[in-house]
Amino acid sequence: MTSILQVKNVNKSFGGLKALNNVELSVEQGTVHAIIGPNGAGKSTLLNCFVGRLTPDTGTVDFDGTSLLGKQPHEINQVGVSRVFQTPEIFGDLSLVENVMIPTLARRDGAFKLNPWQRVDSIAEVREKAEHLLADVDLQDKKDMIANSLSRGDKRRLELAMCLVQDPKLLLLDEPTAGMSRADTNKTIDLLKRIGERGITKIVIEHDMHVVFSLANKISVMAQGTVIAEGKPEQIKGDPRVQEAYLGGAHL
Amino acid sequence: MIAPTARNDLILIGAFAAAVLTAPLWLAPIGAGYPDLLQKFAIYGLFAIGFNILFGFTGYLSFGHAAFLGVGSYAAVWSFKLLTMNVLPAVFFAVLVSGLFALAIGFISLRRTGIYFSILTLAFAQMSYNLAYSVLTPITNGETGLQLTTSDPRILDKMAGIDYGAALPTTDLFGTEMTGYPGFYFCAVLMIIGFVIAVRIARSPFGTMLRAIKSNQNRLNYTGINTRPYALAAFVISGMYAGLAGALLACTDPLAGAERMQWTASGEVVLMTILGGAGTLLGPVFGAGVIKYFENIFSAFNHDILMSIFDFLPGWLQGIVVTVSGLFVGEGWHLTLGALFMIIVIFLPGGLMEGVGRIAKLFRKDGGAANSSVSTAPGE
Structure with missing residues (x-):
C-alpha cells in the first residue's frame, strides 16, 4: 500500500x-x-x-x-484535500444547490476566474453534478431551501456533499x-x-x-x-x- | 420571490429601463419631474448600484467610496480642459482613472475584513480629501475647485475647429448640450447599462462567489477559492461605477470640488443602499431616489410655506406645529432623513425592497413558500 x-x-x-x-x-x-x-x-x-x-x-x-x-x-x-469542520461551515444565506455548486465551480474553474458575463444557471453540468450529490446525501427535496434553515445533522450532510462533489x-x-x-x-x-x-x-x-x-x-x-x-x-x-x-x- | 431566470431578468431590465426613461412623466406629479433632480436620481442611482456590488453582494462595507466619485469628477473635468468638451472621453477617462485608484486602495484595504476594512477605506478617502485640499492643489485647484476656463487647451476641440470664443464652453455629446433633459437621458442610459451589468454580475458564477464571500469567506477558502482577487475585482468594479457617477456630475455641471470626497458623501451612499435594500438589485436605486428626493423637497421648505400649509389650524396651534415641523425641513431635513432611516432599519431591516416584497406577498396566495431572505434574492 x-x-x-x-x-x-x-x-x-x-x-x-x-x-x-x-x-x-x-x-x-x-x-x-x-x-x-x-x-x-x-x-x-x-x-x-x-x-x-x-x-x-x-x-x-x-x-x-x-x-x-x-x-x-x-x-x-x-x-x-477537502475538509469537514467540527461545526458545519456552509454558505448559510445561499440555497442548498448553490452551496454545492460553489465547490463544483471551484474544482472546474480553479481558484479564480473572472466570468461575470456567463449565467450560472446555464452551466448544466455543474448544476446536475450538484443535484446528484445532494441526492447522494438525501437532501434533494430541500435543494432550494436556504442552508441556514437546515437542522444540524442536515447541515453536516450538506457540508459532506460540498466536499464530496470535489472528488x-x-x-x-x-x-x-x-x-x-x-x-x-x-x-x-x-x-x-x-x-x-x-x-x-x-x-x-x-x-x-x-x-x-x-x-x-x-x-x-x-x-x-x-x-x-x-x-x-x-x-x-x-x-x-x-x-x-x-x-x-x-x-x- | 421571483425566480431569477433569464426570461425574468429580461422583464426586470425592460421594466427598469421603461420606468427610468419615462421618469420625467410619472415623477412630475410629485414635483420631481425636472431635469436637475432627475439627473441626480440617475447619477446617485448609478453610484449606489456600484456600491451595492461591493457592499450588498460581497459584504465589504466601504466608508470611502466618495473618493472614487471625486476622482471621477476630477478626471472628467481634466478631460474637458485638456481634450474636448465631448462627454464620452471624459466618462472613459474617469472610469479608467477611478478604476486604477480603486485597484491601489482595494489592494491594501482588502488585507483586512469587517470593521478594519471599513476604517481603512475611510482613512484613504479622508486622505484623498485632505490631499485634494493641500498638496494636490495643482491638480485639484484646492478650495476653489477645478473649473473650466476660456484659456483651456482643449486639443481635440481645436483640431476639430470648434471655437467657443469668449464664452465659457459647455459640455456636449456630439453637439447636444448635456444640460436639462438631454443631460438626464445621457445619465439615464448609462444607469440602465450599469444596471444591466449589475444584473449580469449577480447571475454569474463570479457573482455567486461574491455572495459566498459575504456568507462564509472561511468556507470559501477551504473550498479552493482564492477570495482576495474576487473581493478586489468587486472593489474595482464598484470604484469604477463611483468614478462614472463622478464623471456624470461633472458632465452635467463641469466643476469638481474636494467636498465631493468628504466622508459625509461616502456615508450617503451607504444610507442609500441600506435604505433601499442592500444586496437587492433595485433597492439601491430606490434608496438613492428617496434620499435625493427628500433632500430636494424638504430642504426647499421654509417658514412661509409651512405657515401656508397649516393655515387651516387655529392661530396658536399653527404656531406650535410650524415651529416643530420646521425642525424637520429646510436646513434640518437631515433630521427627517435620520428618522426615516431609523424607522426603515428597525421595521424593515431589508430596506424598502423588503417592504415591497411584503406588500407583494399580501397580494399572492402562494406567498408562503417564498420565505427567503432578501440578500439571497437580488431579483426580488
Whole structure:
C-alpha cells in the first residue's frame, strides 16, 4: 500500500505550550484513518497543519508527493484535500444547490476566474453534478431551501456533499457526528460507509468510539501532543497504554 | 420571490429601463419631474448600484467610496480642459482613472475584513480629501475647485475647429448640450447599462462567489477559492461605477470640488443602499431616489410655506406645529432623513425592497413558500 499523507517530526508550540510534539503519521491510500485522543491531545491542531490554517514550527507534511507546508488553504484544497469542520461551515444565506455548486465551480474553474458575463444557471453540468450529490446525501427535496434553515445533522450532510462533489483525494473529517442524536449518528456512519466505496482516503477525528470502530481501518491515538499508539482497531481496543491515557483505565 | 431566470431578468431590465426613461412623466406629479433632480436620481442611482456590488453582494462595507466619485469628477473635468468638451472621453477617462485608484486602495484595504476594512477605506478617502485640499492643489485647484476656463487647451476641440470664443464652453455629446433633459437621458442610459451589468454580475458564477464571500469567506477558502482577487475585482468594479457617477456630475455641471470626497458623501451612499435594500438589485436605486428626493423637497421648505400649509389650524396651534415641523425641513431635513432611516432599519431591516416584497406577498396566495431572505434574492 502506498501512503498518501506523510507527516514527519511535526512540532508546534503556542507560547510555552507544546501542542504537537514530534508527531509522525502515515496515512495509506484508500483507508479510513481515525485519530482519537482526549481533549487537548492536539488532534485539531494537527488537522489545521494539514489544511494550511497553521504552519508547523518544524517537520514536514507531504501529500501525494508534494509538501503542504507554506501553502494557502485554497491551494491545498486545489491539490485534492477537502475538509469537514467540527461545526458545519456552509454558505448559510445561499440555497442548498448553490452551496454545492460553489465547490463544483471551484474544482472546474480553479481558484479564480473572472466570468461575470456567463449565467450560472446555464452551466448544466455543474448544476446536475450538484443535484446528484445532494441526492447522494438525501437532501434533494430541500435543494432550494436556504442552508441556514437546515437542522444540524442536515447541515453536516450538506457540508459532506460540498466536499464530496470535489472528488477529493483526501477527506478530513473533524468530529463528523459531534452533537448529533444517536439516530443521526447512525445515518452519518452509513453515509460515510457508502462514500467509503468511492475509494476516497479519509482522516477522521472523533470522540465517539462507536463511530471510530464502525469506520476506521487504522487508528492513531494521540495524547499530550504526540502519537502514543497506532494500529488496527482490535489492537487499539486491547492496548493498555491507550486505555490508560484516553479512558483513564476504564474498559471499552 | 421571483425566480431569477433569464426570461425574468429580461422583464426586470425592460421594466427598469421603461420606468427610468419615462421618469420625467410619472415623477412630475410629485414635483420631481425636472431635469436637475432627475439627473441626480440617475447619477446617485448609478453610484449606489456600484456600491451595492461591493457592499450588498460581497459584504465589504466601504466608508470611502466618495473618493472614487471625486476622482471621477476630477478626471472628467481634466478631460474637458485638456481634450474636448465631448462627454464620452471624459466618462472613459474617469472610469479608467477611478478604476486604477480603486485597484491601489482595494489592494491594501482588502488585507483586512469587517470593521478594519471599513476604517481603512475611510482613512484613504479622508486622505484623498485632505490631499485634494493641500498638496494636490495643482491638480485639484484646492478650495476653489477645478473649473473650466476660456484659456483651456482643449486639443481635440481645436483640431476639430470648434471655437467657443469668449464664452465659457459647455459640455456636449456630439453637439447636444448635456444640460436639462438631454443631460438626464445621457445619465439615464448609462444607469440602465450599469444596471444591466449589475444584473449580469449577480447571475454569474463570479457573482455567486461574491455572495459566498459575504456568507462564509472561511468556507470559501477551504473550498479552493482564492477570495482576495474576487473581493478586489468587486472593489474595482464598484470604484469604477463611483468614478462614472463622478464623471456624470461633472458632465452635467463641469466643476469638481474636494467636498465631493468628504466622508459625509461616502456615508450617503451607504444610507442609500441600506435604505433601499442592500444586496437587492433595485433597492439601491430606490434608496438613492428617496434620499435625493427628500433632500430636494424638504430642504426647499421654509417658514412661509409651512405657515401656508397649516393655515387651516387655529392661530396658536399653527404656531406650535410650524415651529416643530420646521425642525424637520429646510436646513434640518437631515433630521427627517435620520428618522426615516431609523424607522426603515428597525421595521424593515431589508430596506424598502423588503417592504415591497411584503406588500407583494399580501397580494399572492402562494406567498408562503417564498420565505427567503432578501440578500439571497437580488431579483426580488
